[in-house]
Each structure stands twice: as C-alpha cells, then as structure tokens.
Amino acid sequence: MGLRDSLFGRTKQVAPNLDNLFALPTAALTLQSELDLVSSGQAGLCFKSGSGESTITTDDDIKELLDFDETTNKVTLTTDDLGFKWLVVSDPDFEALVTRIHAANTSMVEHGLGPRLLCAVFGFVPKTPPGEGSVRIVYLMKQGTFYPFAPTGPSQRNNELELRVKSFLGTDLIFEKDLGRWMALWNLPVK
Amino acid sequence: MAKTKIETDHKLNVRMFITGLALVALYAIIVSVMLSLGVSTVLVIVIAGALIFSQYYFSDKIAMYSMHAHEVTPAQEPKLHEIVDRLCLLADMKKPRVGVSDMDMPNAFATGRSPNHAVICATRGLMNRLNDEELEAVLAHELSHVAHRDVAIMTIASGVGLLAGLVSRIAMFGAMFGGGGRGGKGSQNIVLLEMVTMLVSMLIYVVAYLLTMALSRYRELAADRSGAILIGKPSVLASALVHITGDIGKIPRTDLRKSEGMNAFFFAPALAGGTAATLFSTHPSLEKRLDQLSKLEKELNG
Numbered sequence: 001m002g003l004r005d006s007l008f009g010r011t012k013q014v015a016p017n018l019d020n021l022f023a024l025p026t027a028a029l030t031l032q033s034e035l036d037l038v039s040s041g042q043a044g045l046c047f048k049s050g051s052g053e054s055t056i057t058t059d060d061d062i063k064e065l066l067d068f069d070e071t072t073n074k075v076t077l078t079t080d081d082l083g084f085k086w087l088v089v090s091d092p093d094f095e096a097l098v099t100r101i102h103a104a105n106t107s108m109v110e111h112g113l114g115p116r117l118l119c120a121v122f123g124f125v126p127k128t129p130p131g132e133g134s135v136r137i138v139y140l141m142k143q144g145t146f147y148p149f150a151p152t153g154p155s156q157r158n159n160e161l162e163l164r165v166k167s168f169l170g171t172d173l174i175f176e177k178d179l180g181r182w183m184a185l186w187n188l189p190v191k
Numbered sequence: 192m193a194k195t196k197i198e199t200d201h202k203l204n205v206r207m208f209i210t211g212l213a214l215v216a217l218y219a220i221i222v223s224v225m226l227s228l229g230v231s232t233v234l235v236i237v238i239a240g241a242l243i244f245s246q247y248y249f250s251d252k253i254a255m256y257s258m259h260a261h262e263v264t265p266a267q268e269p270k271l272h273e274i275v276d277r278l279c280l281l282a283d284m285k286k287p288r289v290g291v292s293d294m295d296m297p298n299a300f301a302t303g304r305s306p307n308h309a310v311i312c313a314t315r316g317l318m319n320r321l322n323d324e325e326l327e328a329v330l331a332h333e334l335s336h337v338a339h340r341d342v343a344i345m346t347i348a349s350g351v352g353l354l355a356g357l358v359s360r361i362a363m364f365g366a367m368f369g370g371g372g373r374g375g376k377g378s379q380n381i382v383l384l385e386m387v388t389m390l391v392s393m394l395i396y397v398v399a400y401l402l403t404m405a406l407s408r409y410r411e412l413a414a415d416r417s418g419a420i421l422i423g424k425p426s427v428l429a430s431a432l433v434h435i436t437g438d439i440g441k442i443p444r445t446d447l448r449k450s451e452g453m454n455a456f457f458f459a460p461a462l463a464g465g466t467a468a469t470l471f472s473t474h475p476s477l478e479k480r481l482d483q484l485s486k487l488e489k490e491l492n493g
Contacts (some may be wrong), residue, residue, distance in 0.1 A: 009339045009413025013420065014283040050423020050491065082273060083324050103206060109484060111298040117422055118281055180286055182275040184265070 013115035017144030040123030044190035145176035247346040260292035301333035325431035332418035351400025
C-alpha cells in the first residue's frame with residue numbers, strides 16, 4: 001500500500017497470481033519418487049463469494065461458469081463452516097487437474113471474481129497406504145506461493161511431514177516463506 | 192433527519208463536549224505552567240512530543256492493557272485465528288497478532304504503530320453476539336484500519352494540532368517580550384496580551400480537536416468501505432453494525448464509561464451517542480454508516 005492510499009484510507013483489491021501453478025506437475029513427480037505420494041485425483045478452489053459481481057450470484061451460476069467439461073459431472077460446489085465456497089474438481093490425470101483448476105481461475109478472473117480467490121488445494125495420498133499420511137499442497141492465490149498442509153486429526157497437523165515436503169519440493173515450487181501463512185484448512189472438502 | 196431506535200442523550204453529549212474541552216484546556220494549562228515556570232520552550236516541545244510519541248509507539252500495549260485484553264494462540268481461539276488468517280491472505284497483508292478481551296461489551300479494535308506491530312482484538316461480548324460471518328465483517332473493518340495505518344495518521348493529526356497551538360503560543364510570547372521592552376508602562380499591556388495569547392492558543396486547540404474528530408469519523412467510513420469490499424458483502428457488515436450498536440444502547444451506561452478512553456480505536460463507540468452525530472464524536476452516526484454500506488451494496492450488484 002502506497003502513502004496516498006494510506007492518506008485517503010483506501011485499499012486496492014488484490015489480483016490473484018496464477019503464474020506459478022504450472023510448476024505443480026514437476027513437483028508431483030518429485031513427491032512420488034521421494035515420499036511415495038501420488039495425486040488423490042482431487043483438487044479444490046477456495047473463494048469468498050460476495051454480493052453482485054457481474055451477473056454471478058447463485059451457486060448454479062458459478063458452477064455453470066466453471067463446469068466447462070459438460071460430459072462429465074466432476075465439479076461440486078460446497079460451502080465450508082467459515083462461509084467460503086469450495087469448487088472441487090476430480091480428474092485422475094494430475095496434469096489435467098492442474099489445467100482445469102487454472103482454467104477455472106482464469107474464468108473467475110475474467111468475470112471479476114479475481115480478488116475473491118483465496119487458494120487452490122491439491123490432494124496427495126500415499127501410494128501404498130498407510131504410508132506417512134496424506135498431504136495437501138496449497139497454492140495461495142494472492143501471494144503466488146505454495147505450502148504443504150498435512151492434517152492428522154480434527155485440529156492437528158503433521159508439521160514434521162510438512163517441513164519434509166518443503167525440503168524435497170523446495171527447488172520445484174516457490175514456497176511461502178512466512179510460516180505464519182501456512183494456514184490450517186480444517187474440514188476441507190478436498191481429499 | 193431520521194431517528195434511530197437509540198434515543199439521543201443530550202446531557203451525555205454536553206458532558207462529552209465539556210470533557211473534551213477540559214482535556215484541551217488541561218493540556219494548554221500544563222504547557223502554560225511549564226512555560227511560565229521558566230522551562231525552556233524546547234524542553235516543553237520535547238516533553239509534549241515524547242508524550243504523543245509514546246502514545247503512538249506503545250499504542251498496542253496501551254490499548255490491550257486498558258481493554259483487559261490478552262493475546263491468544265491459534266490453539267486457544269482456532270476460529271478467530273482462522274477468520275483472520277483468511278482475511279489477511281485475501282487482502283495479501285501481514286497477519287497481525289490476535290487478542291481477546293474478556294469484556295462483555297460487544298466491540299473490537301485494531302491498533303499498533305505499524306502493520307508489523309499491529310494487534311487485532313475482539314471482545315468476548317462481540318464473539319458471543321455475532322455469527323461467524325458478521326464477526327468476519329467486523330474483523331475486516333479492523334484489518335482495514337491496520338492497512339490504512341490509522342494509528343499513525345491519527346497520531347500525526349493530533350500531534351500537529353497540539354504543535355500548532357504550542358507554536359502560536361510561543362510565537363506570541365516572543366512578540367510580547369520583544370515589543371514590550373520599549374515603554375515603561377507595559378505591565379497593563381502584558382496582562383492583556385497574555386489573555387489574548389491564551390485565548391488564541393485555546394481557539395487553535397479547540398479547532399484542532401474538532402478537525403481530529405472529523406478525521407476520525409472519515410477514517411471509520413473508509414474502513415467500513417474497505418472492509419465491506421474485502422468480504423464482498425456490505426450487507427453483512429451493516430447487519431453486524433446494527434446488532435452491536437443496538438446492543439450497546441441497551442447496556443447500562445455506567446459500565447461503558449470505563450472504556451471511554453478507547454473510543455478512537457473502537458469499532459462502535461462505547462458511548463451511545465444516538466443520532467446527534469455531533470462534531471465531537473469519534474465515530475460517524477449509525478445511519479451514515481448504514482447509508483454508505485447500502486450504496487456500496489447497490490454498486491456491487493449494479
């Protein structure tokens with residue numbers, strides 16, 4: 001925020017940074033070779049719905065906007081306990097999953113919903129269960145950075161595994177340096 | 192002017208005016224006494240400056256202390272932290288420390304000298320009375336104060352006012368003694384000049400005080416606007432406002448006066464001022480705030 005914005009008491013809405021998403025497929029390969037983790041086939045997009053915003057007001061509108069692949073019924077829309085919407089996409093092919101999330105983002109940005117985007121989440125599960133537990137790779141839209149989230153209970157997370165994921169993927173992905181931003185996403189609808 | 196449910200307490204407004212004026216006068220008297228005791232003008236400015244600066248520098252600690260608030264960890268207040276987390280990521284700002292005050296009065300405040308030293312705090316009463324979405328709206332309003340650097344702006348504003356009064360006083364003192372050396376019968380003139388000096392600097396203090404209050408109300412509206420845009424639903428902030436402002440009017444006033452000193456940092460003023468929207472209040476009237484939010488709601492839907 002600039003001095004002028006402070007003086008006049010303004011905040012600009014922050015546009016999302018979608019550039020770094022396509023680093024994910026490489027990272028997925030590393031996850032599989034180093035930690036035996038594979039894609040769960042699910043990814044989610046978390047955003048805050050608001051009043052108005054062009055013509056999109058209902059869940060159906062949003063779904064229609066993002067459900068570009070009409071032949072399959074792979075997109076679901078849920079609301080979490082903090083009132084944020086989750087668009088959950090399923091696709092066994094990880095690269096296709098990333099493309100779909102990216103396309104969904106782009107189309108939301110085009111419809112003026114960019115400032116409402118919070119994060120995208122990609123699920124990873126052990127290839128040979130139980131393994132070490134599942135991990136979500138979270139992409140923070142506004143910051144353009146990644147962090148791992150490994151919940152082990154209703155409000156516990158495996159920080160050790162998260163840090164290990166970070167050390168293995170540190171070269172593939174741009175990680176969020178501020179650990180305070182490694183936000184917990186309890187009860188998230190993405191496997 | 193339309194009337195809200197809360198009745199205007201004229202006596203209270205008068206008391207507020209007198210209290211504010213008395214504070215200004217007190218400051219002026221302290222400065223005058225120091226000056227007449229022969230304390231050098233430089234030292235007086237330094238002392239006044241140090242007072243204002245420490246108020247600014249320790250704003251987070253002072254506010255937390257006077258609100259009986261304490262910092263909370265994510266483990267202690269998971270929901271509060273989660274809401275703040277998400278709002279900060281949406282707005283791409285640094286997460287402030289999070290605090291809770293055990294007071295039952297529904298209110299929230301954000302303070303701290305810079306976004307890096309900010310603390311955001313909600314009272315138990317606020318969390319008990321509002322639903323999650325409304326709580327989020329109130330926190331978005333408070334985060335906007337942090338983003339707008341309102342503590343710094345308000346400190347500078349009140350500092351400038353004080354300085355203007357001081358400088359005018361000192362300048363007139365200088366003129367008085369500079370010109371009084373010629374004639375022998377200057378004693379009567381000096382008394383007159385002394386009174387004029389007092390009056391003029393008092394006037395400057397009062398004007399500065401009014402301007403500071405006006406600025407504070409403007410900053411509140413700005414924070415309402417930014418907060419509403421951040422959550423994308425101005426109507427939710429409006430409903431939170433009605434909720435807690437209405438509630439505040441019902442609570443016995445004797446309880447509320449205890450936190451009078453914190454008004455400038457509050458989401459809703461602790462004193463029920465009603466519709467008067469006097470020149471002396473730190474917050475705009477409820478109707479003004481609701482008006483702005485409903486316009487914003489239309490804008491977003493338009």
